[in-house]
Amino acid sequence: MTRKEEIEARKLEIREEAKAAEEVEKIEELTAEAEALNQEEEQIKEDEKNEEEAKEVEEKSFLTKEINKEERKTMEKEMRNTKEYINAFAEFIKGNDKELRALVTTDGYPTGNSNTVEIPDMVYDIVKTAWERENLISRVRTLSVKGNLKVQFEVSGDAAAIHTEGNGAVSEEELILGVVTLLPQSIKKWISISDEAMDLRGEAFLEYIYDELTYRIAKKCADVLVAKIAALPQSLTANDDGIYDTVSANKITEAPEVGTIANAIANLSDETSDITVVMNKLTYGVFKQAQYNANYAADIFEGATVVFNNTLPAYGTATTGQVYAIVGDFNHGALANFPNGEDIELKYDDKTLMTSDLVRILGRRFVAIEPVADKSFCLVAKDGE
Secondary structure, X not given: OOHHHHHHHHHHHHHHHHHHOOOHHHHHHHHHHHHHHHHHHHXXXXXXXXXXXXXXXXXXXXXXXXXHHHHHHHHHHHHHOOHHHHHHHHHHHOOOOHHHHHHHOOOOOOOOOOOOOOOOHHHHHHHHHHHHHOOOHHHOEXXXXXXXXXXXXXXXXXXXXXXXXXXXXXXXXXOEEEEEEEOOEEEEEEEEEEXXXXXXXXXXXXXXXXXXXXXXXXXXHHHHHHHHHHOOOOXXXXXXXXXXXXOOOEEEEXXXXXXXXXXXXXXXXXXXXXXXXXXXXXXXXXXXXXXXHOOOOOOOOOOOEEEEOOOOOOOOOXXXXXXXXXXEOHHHHEEEEOOOOOOOEEEEEOOOOHXXXXXXXXXXXXXXXXXXOOOOEEEEEOOOO
């Protein structure tokens, strides 16, 4: 019961007691108590009114802050996409931040975080496009989580059961899980550019630099992932702590023939769906020749997308038992984490090669990339011929 309800209940009791009272002193005592309760009731009403007004002021203040916050975001977005900002950002990449610092502190522009330089949207689009242009790595899921990321995968688990009415309870699932840890590493690429290229301004300079460096870093990510998948064990073994810390892949040993890819697909887990075949371009030629030699219409790749990665050996040069093709679902089976976001960090050096009129620009991306789903890949290895 609230205090207001207690006061109302007591006032009703006072009325009844006053009706029954015969002594003047008792009536005066009850009257004084009633007046005190009335005053307390009025004070409660006043406090509630003040509280409600304060709440309204707070809500209006919050809305104003949110509106200002959105306006600020809009201003920042508009600013970083102006020609002036893009030109200043290009000069910042070259090592000259005066133009950019002057711009972001000009009246009418938001100052933002003095330790952070916002990239223009066109730079983000270049980075995104370069990532997507790498046909293999574009199929991999991406996250941006700070620090080391642990991802669970299913080693084994019981199937669901049908429960018939009246029968006993179904058994609890026996589920065994493993954990893959994604440890970020710096992937770097540097190029030397001429003084003439350095004279490029704004978008032309940024496109020239970011497009080349970003694509090369994306290509390296793909190469790293291919190497990790090709080295996956064919069976799981717990580490010293009793934890399964890497996924496994099935492996078949066959020549590039009609039916090879179908056999590899048959060795994938039920969860795989978007199948990609990765191989050296020279191996692709061997598969296609096998298809032509069959003398009938047959899709030797079984409708799967073929992506080239020449870090895998060509079938003709591979040794017996060496993996020359990977078949699997890269969207389900692999994961990339960018702890610092998906931007490329650039560093500028105009001293080392200055006598040759060249400037070094180094691109760096902090990323962890791993296969994370068991039996999402099948390794195709060279047979003994």
